[in-house]
Amino acid sequence: MAQAASRNRRLAARIGEHSTGIIASVLFAAPIVWAVLSAFKPAQEARQPPLPPWPTSGFSLENYATLNSFGDGLWVSAQNSIYVSVMTVVLSVIVSVLAGYGFSRFRFPFKDLFFILILSTIMIPFQSILTPIFLVLTKLGLHNTLTGLVGVYVTLQLPFSIFMMRNAFDAVPREIEEAARMDGASNLTMLLKVMLPLVWPGVVTIALFAFLGAWNEFLAALVLMTDQSKFTLPVMMTALQSGRFGAIDWGAVQAGVTVMMVPCLILFLALQRFYIRGLMAGAVK
């Protein structure tokens, strides 16, 4: 009797827990799912309130096509966003791996000063130095160029990614290098052939953060990119949503938001453990 009662209670508790979990999960996922599904409605239907969220009068890619007809088009902005994000990933990985290796394995003048300088940039928000960044880019001839934006994004990533890479290199035993050095490997060969595979998880983590950072950044892109052909997705979509291209087409907004969200979600789901690792590394420092 008592056993059955306690089993029932445990079952009730478990049902309670999982219904809480499922309801909360639905609440968190709902806005994303709503936008992704609604984007596939025909334009006429997409203007109506999204009840239900899925298309009822047939599946359509009309919204994506419309989106491509605004200003310079979705595809131009998407290309800009891809270019900026990929370049930010590549450059911040190269710069951080080199710097992480340098800080971990060498003694040189001003080493501590440089390291503290790079880490301390995290204390100062870039929002407060955007105006001079704008002027510096103009001086360098990088005004209104995607390359200039990449430079800013890479710098924003450095404190986190160099800290990550320095720790990753610190964790590699020195004996491994000693052995490779005996075999006559030069510094750079050693870094690329011996060390890089050992710190690879760290590289994936900083690449992931660099991509998400660059893909999602809004304010710097809004301020620094003044020409429509240079707009990244967030800037272009905001221009569209503000009615800059005429009446607001909410179907196009749904399609644009989907294009902006899906790469982030796929990368996160595929590389989840690297993301959480990075978060923890940042959290315990």
Added chain:
Amino acid sequence: MTIITDATIAPPRLGKRAGASRRQWIGLLYVAPAVALVVVFFLIPLGMTAWMSLHNWPLMGEHSYIGLGNYVAILRDTRFWNALRFTAYYTVIVTIAIFVVAFPLALFVERPRPLTNLYRTMFFMPAVVGFASASLLWSWLLNVDSGLFSPAAYDLGLIDRKFNLLATFQPAFWSIIAMVVWKVAGFTMIILMAGLQSIPQDLQEAAVIDGAGPFARFRAITLPLMRRTLALALILSVAGSILAFDQFYIILRGGPRNQTLTAVYWIFNQSFVSFKLGYGAALSMVLLVVLVALSLVQLWLLRKPEGLD
């Protein structure tokens, strides 16, 4: 932060060979690109901000030195102080709201049981979506005619006629809070969860044996041992909220009636809409001082527990 580098544990044979010390210098080459980027995109702009704040600096034409003129003007700039006050108000409310949602979620996903990983992933998903994407998405959901909330409430018979959530301050403000909590709670949850998991299990068990109830255990064990984690989550939320811009620009354009202009939004307006670059720089300096002060509080809150290093 462990920013003390380990110069003492360099290879012991250093200096015995002639090439060894020169080889150490190569380290400078490795860190040079990073240092160059920080100088060009951070150090120089930082210096320029201070320099520009002492000038009348229009976008076109000559700039002129005006000493502390911009700072004197800030003292009389009631709209900036309103923006600062609104930013502080928003920061307090949104931080409380995030914790009220994130802490129960962290307790919920902390213990491993079936489906926990799935729940964690679901709660975390909005956190990887950008603030701009989330704002655009919610600006649609909040729209009075084509959105979700108002028409859904109307269809369910909860309201007599469609209600524009973004037309007046209170509903607009709380809509933004809801959106930010949706986007950020999963992130805060993961940080709090890490803190919860770092509490030794035997401590909780010992307290149970001693007859401590769940609430007493939470107060006497969980909270004190999570001090650094709580401080970190708090600081990330506060620093992020003080710099809030995307959601207020995209969803509300600072409205209704300029009531939701944040500090960064006001600086953006002065610098890049009115093109008063010198004045914008002076405003930036004020914001910068606030945030550096906050960082110092952060270092103090995150200090290692005494006796432990």
